[in-house]
Amino acid sequence: MSPHPSLGDLPGPADEVVRCLPGLAVFRAVARARTLSEAAAALYKSTASVSRAMSELEAVFGTALVERTRRGTVLTPAGRLVLARADRIDEELSAAATNLARYRPEPGSEVLDALTRRLYDGRHLQLVVRLVNLRTVSAAAAALAMTQSGASMALSRLESALGLRLFRRTAAGMVPFDRTNVLVAHAKRALAELRHLTSDLASTDGGTRGTVVIGTVPPGRTHVMPMAVVDAVGRHPELCVTTVEGHVEQLLAGLRDGDIDVVVGVPPTPSTTVDLAVEPLFEDDLVVLARARHRLADRDRIPMEEVVDEAWILPRAVSPSRRLFDDAFVARGLRPPRATVESADLAVLRQMLATSDTLAFASARQLRFELDSGLVTRLPVDLPALARQVHLVLRRGALLSPATAALVACLRVRGTQAR
Incomplete structure (x- = not known):
């Protein structure tokens, strides 16, 4: 990779x-x-x-x-x-x-x-x-x-x-x-078809070779995507996987242009993907996280009112997960917390949670290692159960190369296991 x-x-x-x-x-x-x-x-x-x-x-x-x-x-x-x-x-x-x-x-x-x-x-x-x-x-x-x-x-x-x-x-x-x-836009798609020819021709002798470009957002690149890459490369050692990180809007634009072969992410709205093939991959639970010794860590229940004025690391304001978070507070008649930092970057989340009393609204799957090791804890804030659906997105009508098809098959298997 x-x-x-x-x-x-x-x-x-x-x-x-x-x-x-x-x-x-x-x-x-x-x-x-x-x-x-x-x-x-x-x-x-x-x-x-x-x-x-x-x-x-x-x-x-x-x-x-x-x-x-x-x-x-x-x-x-x-x-x-x-x-x-x-x-x-x-x-x-x-x-x-x-x-x-x-x-x-x-x-x-x-x-x-x-x-x-x-x-x-x-x-x-x-x-x-x-x-x-x-x-x-x-x-x-x-x-x-x-x-x-x-x-x-x-x-x-x-x-x-x-x-x-x-x-x-x-x-x-x-x-x-x-x-x-x-x-x-047309030239990029034409050049992408050329890129896939290597993989196509390798299939004539039973091999699977070629480069696959996968675009991922933070919820898509934890566990499911890396393990799918491990599976695909393990079965097809001559496969090369290039990952691209970015906002989902950028990644979907790259998918449409042929720069990217597959996206694992959370599309903003169905209207933004009418020209794409979108299928559910797995559900990602969103929770409130804090450092292990946070002053709220020993509570059995934390009312939402008590965390409105805390310092927060939140997803970007335009993201689906941020809308879920804000809407949950509005439904309780509360003002949504202000974001101290807007980020879904795993390195930012890890460092800030480890060294400050900042709370984070993030994926439990994304910080599974920190949770299992006791470095980070899940706070029992009485938010309703919130989750986002992570999708596998392909360009509608695309002719998948054998290399891309091999990775997509592994993504589907790992996505099913994560449900």
Whole structure:
């Protein structure tokens, strides 16, 4: 399990896979034609160039994608897997081209086809994504191991080919247009499909390899998620799991963009996830916690009125668990306690509970070690029983890689055990 990166620094497809993106357009034509010569005619290319593109693509993936027979070309099992991803990539790039075409004065399918073909350049897509995230050419170039002049020329060539400016050059950096942000959303999903190809192809020989990116909020990353990762990696040693921490809104945005493969968390409201596949994973009890020698620790019952003015560590004001907490006090006709600190960070909770009389409204599961060891105690405040449902969230319609499917299966098992 790798360290927690930011959303702008997540793993992507290998460089050689990114560079083969134009070859996937050729492969799609070959897959739909009976012969290489028919595919070449459809692409307005020579048969030799199509054959060369196919050989280069097969070299990158390390396996044959088509078989040449007397009756024409036939997809291998690996070829069928690659075609499924290639079709999804084409859907994303075609959708991006459709959006860009709205800003072009010339209508027609020829313009749309030309825009789509121009977007079949993985390095250019990566450059635009990095520029949106980093806002300077120098930073984007460094992230992609390019020279600054090379990145500037690449961007100029792309904008010229598209017939559209993608960024406003300002003193504060490169500011993307709205159309650029839409392009980047499609580009990220296309690059995510490329990233999953490694895992797809490993499955043809019975293996499960590849990188899975899982986004977690504090209630999701205690016990259930780590143990599911242990299970998945134990069964599939070549699996690599990257975890991303953040607010659930950020994580869901990353899931939609393809940066993240699965989120374990508490979505704010059902209306925020209508485009996502959400399933209950486990229920997380929320309790009042304090250090073991807190002056209230020896009480059998503590009325809610007595803790209103205590110093509190509370979840963020917009979080579902904070709403549960505040609503419980309002239902009793009380003013909700003021947050001294708003945090769900486990390190913050541990340190503040250990060294102060601050109370915390938090997950009992999250601080299970501290509770079992006697460092922290649960206070018997007469709050009603409060719990939040932690969910497993996937992008609706996503084609899970074998690596992602393996981790999701382990999450479901561990979630069932935690209920």
